[in-house]
Amino acid sequence: MRATDIHSPGRPSRRFRKRPIPFCPLYVTLTTALALCTLTASTVPFPTFLRAQSSETKEKYVPLGAFLGSGPEGARRIARFADWLGAAVTVGHTYLPGDSWKAIEGPPEIIGPWARWTNADPRRMLVLNVPMMAQNEKRVPHPIMSLRLWQGAAGRYDERYRTLARRLVDAGAGDAILVLGWEMNGNSYSGQCAPNPPAWKAYWRSIVEAMRSVRGAKFRFDFTPARGRDTIEWTKCYPGDDVVDIIGSDTYDQPNGATFDDYVNEPYGLRHQAEFAAAHGKPISFAEWGLFRNSDNPEYIRGMHRWIMSHDVVYQTITDYCPHGVWSCPENPRSARAYRELFGGVPAPAKPTARSGSTHRPSSGTGTGAAAPRVTSASRSSVPARS
Numbered sequence: 001m002r003a004t005d006i007h008s009p010g011r012p013s014r015r016f017r018k019r020p021i022p023f024c025p026l027y028v029t030l031t032t033a034l035a036l037c038t039l040t041a042s043t044v045p046f047p048t049f050l051r052a053q054s055s056e057t058k059e060k061y062v063p064l065g066a067f068l069g070s071g072p073e074g075a076r077r078i079a080r081f082a083d084w085l086g087a088a089v090t091v092g093h094t095y096l097p098g099d100s101w102k103a104i105e106g107p108p109e110i111i112g113p114w115a116r117w118t119n120a121d122p123r124r125m126l127v128l129n130v131p132m133m134a135q136n137e138k139r140v141p142h143p144i145m146s147l148r149l150w151q152g153a154a155g156r157y158d159e160r161y162r163t164l165a166r167r168l169v170d171a172g173a174g175d176a177i178l179v180l181g182w183e184m185n186g187n188s189y190s191g192q193c194a195p196n197p198p199a200w201k202a203y204w205r206s207i208v209e210a211m212r213s214v215r216g217a218k219f220r221f222d223f224t225p226a227r228g229r230d231t232i233e234w235t236k237c238y239p240g241d242d243v244v245d246i247i248g249s250d251t252y253d254q255p256n257g258a259t260f261d262d263y264v265n266e267p268y269g270l271r272h273q274a275e276f277a278a279a280h281g282k283p284i285s286f287a288e289w290g291l292f293r294n295s296d297n298p299e300y301i302r303g304m305h306r307w308i309m310s311h312d313v314v315y316q317t318i319t320d321y322c323p324h325g326v327w328s329c330p331e332n333p334r335s336a337r338a339y340r341e342l343f344g345g346v347p348a349p350a351k352p353t354a355r356s357g358s359t360h361r362p363s364s365g366t367g368t369g370a371a372a373p374r375v376t377s378a379s380r381s382s383v384p385a386r387s
Helices: 025-041 055-059 072-085 108-119 142-153 158-170 197-212 260-265 270-279 298-309 333-343
Strands: 064-067 091-095 125-130 177-180 220-223 246-248 284-290 313-319
Touching: 064 072, 072 091, 072 108, 072 333, 091 108, 091 313, 108 125, 108 158, 125 158, 125 313, 142 197, 158 197, 177 197, 246 270, 260 270, 260 298, 270 284, 284 298, 298 313, 298 333
Parallel strands: 064 091, 064 313, 091 125, 125 177, 177 220, 220 246, 246 284, 284 313
Antiparallel strands: none
């Protein structure tokens, strides 16, 4: 989504007045029958995304975080977010600016604070969104986009990404998860796939190979389209199992009036993501998710919790500013309560003696040596520098 899309008007919550219920034999009969039906129905299996939360899913810890700002301020806010949530926050999520190639090479003022936060606890991981083109939000005619993608596929920009890889490794973030060219199936970014899918896929491969060639690099690459079809089916952009480690989805509560079941079953929706990933032997992720078109909607929070807890998810990070968030957005009090109830109070795994990250390691790569121990078009406006 563009910046102009994310300020939908809020919708006030309904208010109900409780009324006393007079004694009625028919009422007792009906409620008893309903209870018996409920007990009987509990033996019938429900779809995964509709199952009620169990003690097992409550105790399962999926690495979580929140986008709280791109620069040092974002890293500093994590401690307060964790205190509010009552759970360990083990994922730091930020974005490289896309306004210039120099910015894509990794400004020290962004890489440094986030690498220090990550390295302070071996359970932590850094998720970094990396643009595929400079002037990433500039409107560019498709023929020019197509030409630039072919230039990238031919290696024109490889040294830019090797520079980024060296800076990450030197900062102790050589095992970061890189969300490269996110939401490529849309039309918000100049690195989009639709103008030339074969060139886009070849360019992705060139970037991955360039970054993996850097000594000490143990990056994982996250292929993250926006949920749904958008301007092109995201499966047409998939660059290959050998250059993808995780299959993600940026998923927001839209369109207006849709249900979580709609998000699961729409073409190229959540179910398609999970099945596609399983078929390719990959785990999934949610680098961006949050509220949007349906105002304060705790049912969406509950749906995402059920979905995350019942799938092989490497990490998930909610976008936490209005209208999407739950901590820093006072417009969503019911969703905030649901988020704390569901994601809070679950202990993170014990600290390992060395950085272990996820059990899902990079699919391949030529980088040698050991790594140091250890936001969207869909949500843009109030937070700067997240191209």
